[in-house]
Amino acid sequence: MSSHVKLRKERGTIAECETQVKEIRSQMAEQLKSLDLHVEMRVQLLQDLSEFFRRKAEIETEYSRGLEKLAERFSSRIRNSKEPQHSRKEQDLLSSVSCWHLILNHTRQESREHAVLSDTYSNSMVVRLCHITEDTGRLSKKSKDIGLQMQEQLLKVTSELQTAMKTYNQYHTDSMNAEGKLKEVEKLEERHMGKSADPGLGQSGVDAKQQRSSTLKKMERLKEKRQAKFLENKLKCTKARNDYLLNLAAANAAMNKYYLQDVCSLIECCDLGFHLSLGVTLRLYLSAQSRVQQSQQEAVGVLEGAVQGLDPPGDQKKILEMNHTAFCLPFRFEYQPHEGDQVCVVSAEAQVRNELVTRFQQLQSRLSSVSLETEEVNKTMKATLKALLDSFSFEDFSSSDSLQTSQSAESVKSSGSDPPGNKPNIAKRRANQQETESFYFTKVKEYLSGCSLISKLQAKHDLLKEAIEKAEGIDSDPSRLQCSNRSLRVRKQRPCSQYNHKLFTGDLQQFVESSGQLIPLVVESCIRFINLHGLHHEGIFRVPGSQSEVNEIRNAFERGEDPLTDLTDHNIDSVAGVLKLYFRGLEKPLFPQEKFQELVECVQIENKLERACHIKKVVGCFPQAVLIIMRFLFAFLNHLSQYSDENMMDSHNLAVCFGPTLVAVPLDQDAVSVQPRVNEVVKTIIMFHEKIFPGARELEGPLYEKCMTEEEEYW
Structure with missing residues (x-):
């Protein structure tokens, strides 16, 4: 029962x-x-x-x-x-x-x-x-x-x-x-x-025992x-x-x-x-x-x-x-002891x-x-x-641009529609x-x-x-995780040449002539830092960094210092933001405006190799100082695009980030409609930079190296 x-x-x-x-x-x-x-x-x-x-x-x-x-x-x-x-x-x-x-x-x-x-x-x-x-x-x-x-x-x-x-x-x-x-x-x-224990009698008692x-x-x-x-x-x-x-x-x-x-x-x-x-x-x-x-x-x-x-x-x-x-x-699920089990x-x-x-x-x-x-x-x-x-x-x-005065309702409707x-x-x-x-x-x-x-x-x-x-009767904490100390790679700070022109928002050619830096320190240092620490960083140049850190790094470069030589704990996105800020703020854009129309017309060529050859002819007319910097920059961008599986930044995405930064659209043209062609030009240069820019024998100057070190010199 x-x-x-x-x-x-x-x-x-x-x-x-x-x-x-x-x-x-x-x-x-x-x-x-x-x-x-x-x-x-x-x-x-x-x-x-x-x-x-x-x-x-x-x-x-x-x-x-x-x-x-x-x-x-x-x-x-x-x-x-x-x-x-x-x-x-x-x-x-x-x-x-x-x-x-x-x-x-x-x-x-x-x-x-x-x-x-x-x-x-x-x-x-x-x-x-x-x-x-x-x-x-x-x-x-x-x-x-x-x-x-x-x-x-x-x-x-x-x-x-x-x-x-x-x-x-x-x-x-x-x-x-x-x-x-x-x-x-x-x-x-x-x-x-x-x-x-009961006593037995006779032979029968012995057998029973x-x-x-x-x-x-x-x-x-x-x-x-x-x-x-x-x-x-x-x-x-x-x-x-x-x-x-x-x-x-x-x-x-x-x-x-x-x-x-x-x-x-x-x-x-x-x-x-x-x-x-x-x-x-x-x-x-x-x-x-x-x-x-x-x-x-x-x-x-x-x-x-x-x-x-x-x-x-x-x-x-x-x-x-x-x-x-x-x-x-x-x-909550409560413990249900079975048949009076006291162990819980x-x-x-x-x-x-x-x-x-x-x-x-x-x-x-x-x-x-x-x-x-x-x-x-x-x-x-x-x-x-x-x-x-x-x-x-x-x-x-x-709708801000659609409410401007025009000669007819039809023209206004056209401007109000998507360009x-x-x-x-x-x-x-x-x-x-x-x-x-x-x-x-x-x-x-x-x-x-x-x-x-x-x-x-x-x-x-x-x-x-x-x-x-x-x-065990001891008070231990075996779950405590051991944290490995992160070693910092520190390189010696190289003294910067004295110069008389602004670095940011200044004239690039005048700065190169004044400072003697074929590659401005901000460009060389930011690219080296990203080469060492950010090639695998997801969304680089697309995700914005800390504005306060960007300003801090920028001010240090303006003073002639290199803030990226002491520690490696700078935010990658902030360093990338400084590099973009430098090119965006130049008094004259890296791509001369007088060559703008020739560059965007190259996009009409469907064969990419032929397009690269035409771009090479246009770029060949650029000043020598600009060509050296462009060769250095686009070699780096090409290297960065090779890690697109990890950083999610292929040549197209990099072109979208750097197109508006490097190429200024003339005021007489519609920036929205022409920007895709500008991006396509930048994308082509990233992909075929070796065919477009002259080599070391044709153009003397520092070259971008994929395997950089903390103390590597470029001049």
């Missing part, structure tokens, strides 16, 4: 755990439904905004045409007047007629402004809202995939906990049964021992056998209980990590860039309205406050509050201590390596997130944005998985550490 009671209790404990797991599964499903509903509401909002601005564009177009017709009707009356021409000219001098003409001119201007508003609404804003809608759907799908993966991992942990719990219950039952059988043998032995002695020996062998069986089952029970407790700690740690951190990370991924993109779009609407509707400043101010009030953390908090039941942390901690008894120590050491090593890997992933994820948020906030549509070549740029930027998104979500998944693994490993690690320390 007692065995049935025990079985019912055991089944009740397991059923209670299974019920809790089922509730968690249901809660997770409700979480995904809540996130899907949140995305659907957001998409509906974007669709309503798109339809609203599309309809408003039609109204603005009709209003613009009405104003144009109104102004043209009265202007034609003036032109078709029967009065002589000289008489009309005299009347134009009258203040009343001047006011009338001003009114007509103002009406035409107002018509053009509303035409621009219509174009801004129907093209820029509607297109951008469609892009945000696409981004929302795509990002929500990726976030949901990550959420499903994290839920699967969490459910796997609970499944392991259930299995460990069942194993523990089974082994504990076997241990109790073995103990009961051992006690039965001991009682039976005691009874036989009592009988053997021998028979009882034989029975006692059998009983002793049976007792030893059951004693061994009991010890074996007890050891199995101890191991199973330890495993159950470890899985219990891991499950609770994973549960805390998921509900308190991972859920927020998933919501952040769903919201990624939405507030920034929507804010930029609505600011475009505000800009257009504020230029033509000064009388509505109060309403514009209210909307501006709403736009400024876009608050991702606040929205995230509201989502959690609105769905409190779905996202609240469940109750990891046991480090002598029989299992060596096994636990080995397991602890393995956990410690694994925890250390996973922590380092996760930290590196975290750094990459943060850098990628910054670049991704910058792409979301990039203002590729603007030639801008749409391909937008498509390319969006393609790069989606590529960055995929990379970022990959890192998010790796980071969340790493953090979850760390939390589980840490929970087991702490339990094992406490058990081992209690067993």
